Amino acid sequence: MTAGMITFVEAGSTQITDLGRRQGPRYGVPVNGALDQRSARIANILVGNPAGAPLLEMTALDVEFVSDVGILLAVAGADGHLTVDGVTRPWCQPVSVRAGQTVAVRHIQGGLRAYLAVRGSFEVPQLLGSCAPDSVLGFGGRVANGAAISVRRSTAAIFNDHFTSELYCLDVPRASAGFVVDVTDGPDIDDFAGTADRLFEQPYLLTPTSNHIGLRMTGPLPERVAKGEVLSRGVPVGAVEVPPGDELLVLHRGRGVTAGYPVLAVVTSGSLDVLAQARPGQRLRFRRVSATDAAAAARADRVELEALRLRVQSVFSALDALSTATTGRTFS
Amino acid sequence: MPNASVVISPSGNSALRAVSTLADREAGWRLVHHLARFVDSSHVPGVECVIPTYDAVLIEIDPTDVSLDALRTYLAHVIEGLDADLPLTDAPRTFDVPVLYDLDGELDLQDVADAQGLSAAEIVRLHSEPTYIVRCLGAPGGSPMLDGPPFPHPVPRLASPRPHVPQGVVSVAGRQATITPAAAPGGWSLIGRTPLTVLDLETEPFVPYEPGDRIRFRSISRDEYEALRGTRMVAR
Numbered sequence: 001m002t003a004g005m006i007t008f009v010e011a012g013s014t015q016i017t018d019l020g021r022r023q024g025p026r027y028g029v030p031v032n033g034a035l036d037q038r039s040a041r042i043a044n045i046l047v048g049n050p051a052g053a054p055l056l057e058m059t060a061l062d063v064e065f066v067s068d069v070g071i072l073l074a075v076a077g078a079d080g081h082l083t084v085d086g087v088t089r090p091w092c093q094p095v096s097v098r099a100g101q102t103v104a105v106r107h108i109q110g111g112l113r114a115y116l117a118v119r120g121s122f123e124v125p126q127l128l129g130s131c132a133p134d135s136v137l138g139f140g141g142r143v144a145n146g147a148a149i150s151v152r153r154s155t156a157a158i159f160n161d162h163f164t165s166e167l168y169c170l171d172v173p174r175a176s177a178g179f180v181v182d183v184t185d186g187p188d189i190d191d192f193a194g195t196a197d198r199l200f201e202q203p204y205l206l207t208p209t210s211n212h213i214g215l216r217m218t219g220p221l222p223e224r225v226a227k228g229e230v231l232s233r234g235v236p237v238g239a240v241e242v243p244p245g246d247e248l249l250v251l252h253r254g255r256g257v258t259a260g261y262p263v264l265a266v267v268t269s270g271s272l273d274v275l276a277q278a279r280p281g282q283r284l285r286f287r288r289v290s291a292t293d294a295a296a297a298a299r300a301d302r303v304e305l306e307a308l309r310l311r312v313q314s315v316f317s318a319l320d321a322l323s324t325a326t327t328g329r330t331f332s
Numbered sequence: 333m334p335n336a337s338v339v340i341s342p343s344g345n346s347a348l349r350a351v352s353t354l355a356d357r358e359a360g361w362r363l364v365h366h367l368a369r370f371v372d373s374s375h376v377p378g379v380e381c382v383i384p385t386y387d388a389v390l391i392e393i394d395p396t397d398v399s400l401d402a403l404r405t406y407l408a409h410v411i412e413g414l415d416a417d418l419p420l421t422d423a424p425r426t427f428d429v430p431v432l433y434d435l436d437g438e439l440d441l442q443d444v445a446d447a448q449g450l451s452a453a454e455i456v457r458l459h460s461e462p463t464y465i466v467r468c469l470g471a472p473g474g475s476p477m478l479d480g481p482p483f484p485h486p487v488p489r490l491a492s493p494r495p496h497v498p499q500g501v502v503s504v505a506g507r508q509a510t511i512t513p514a515a516a517p518g519g520w521s522l523i524g525r526t527p528l529t530v531l532d533l534e535t536e537p538f539v540p541y542e543p544g545d546r547i548r549f550r551s552i553s554r555d556e557y558e559a560l561r562g563t564r565m566v567a568r
Contacts, residue, residue: 022380022381024381025381025382025383025390025392026368026372026381026382026383026384026469027469027474027537027538027539028468028469028470028471028472028473028474028475028477028539029473029474030471031380031381031392127533127536127538128536128537136471136472136473136514136515136516137473137514137531137533137538138514138533139533183344184342184344184345186343186344187341187342187343187349229486229487229488229489229505229506229507230506231385231386231387231506231507231508232385232386232470232477232508233349233385233386233387233388233390234349234383234384234385234388234389234390235390236343236344236346236347236390236392237346237392238344238346239343239344243493244491244492244493244519245492255471256470256471256472256516257381257383257470257471258383258385258468258470258471258477259471260489260505260506263343266343266344266345266346266347267344268344268345268346269345269346269394269395289345291342291344291345291400294345294395295345295395295396295399295400298345298346298395298396299395299396301396302396
């Protein structure tokens, strides 16, 4: 089902992704998907999509595209500057775009990744139930300059032309500022004997070899005391490992699902989103938390996002009623 | 929670690791795979990913949908009802895998032989002798994870992992062996290459074997390697 296309004038470093390939790990394939899951959820919520709908993940570089159909979009994640036909529009709010208009996302800052969702989402190839690119399998990848992507539905403009402004302003929960990374003790912490606490002593410096598979950091390294060969086991996303060499490795969503290195600590689900926004050269500090506290924080955050979903639904329902009353058609 | 056959422990705030404690390794392997299948097919709310391996299964969750404690209690109940003696598959398939062993010294075969105190030819013989059982699918790209060949000693992982291991490489590490379906970094010792294409993204799931299936390696010449290059891996 295709309602129209968006065509990239400047694709930057953009991928079409979703919340990940959950069936993948069973078959030896990483989950992948949006690295900052919270921001991806927020972008989809703001346009009324299901949480797992395909959306754009834009990393660091400017992006510009033209839509040949009216769409409703929202950008979340790192800060940046959104324009439609050169006019500044709000970040982290639903924004209407008319057919033929040019959308530009520029100056991504304060983080590394921004997420752009379109109401109705995109029509894209899937593998094992997900469109998330997999660099090892060679599935999906970066959007090329000039590429066109199908939009599944059109959305009539909800925009006050007299005041060139949006008709609403939603209260969107913010991410916590700063680069503190919460971890719980890993299942193999005993392999590091007394050296595990080095993780919390000084900040670590993120190196440029970091990517969606893992982040490499320099700093005081805990030492694996236990020797001997380990049988390959499933490794959780967020695993903190000390591989041979002089860097700490924190695995992210593109990680190989099995490995034989002991897991020293595991980054909490919430702090994986923080890591997704860290740039090379950034200093990060690890903080030990209990699994219970981390789960409670994750639940509190999800409650906030569900409240946002309800607010968005209220706005859309009200606009639908207004639109039907004045024009005889619904905006959606 | 005490359980006779499995120890369940958290692996972060979003995952549990269940490790078999059965003395019978075969039974332990079957048990964690039965557990993985049960959890997978039950569509337990909050369970996102299930990764069964040799003696363990990692279960990743969304901690906003289910608590680790609740899941742990549930798993303990499920395990009580599982039969570790039940085979994983009634009709295991066998895959013949031709291998051009690294007798020209391009890869790590000679290093492995030296470390084992054996000749390269003996390593080839020991590696191509057993019928291997696919224990699980692993990284990268659904690698068939096998038990190691009957070498005298475990094979140490490379001190410095290679940044790029090409697809089709046949490798060993510790007491394990595998074939690499997709190019990726890796720290295992490479002892040969198969000309077969293992990965096919047009099929789901994109590798032809499942845990419980069998693999046999067969030494081939360079000419055979060239002739078979790109052939798809299929069961006998």
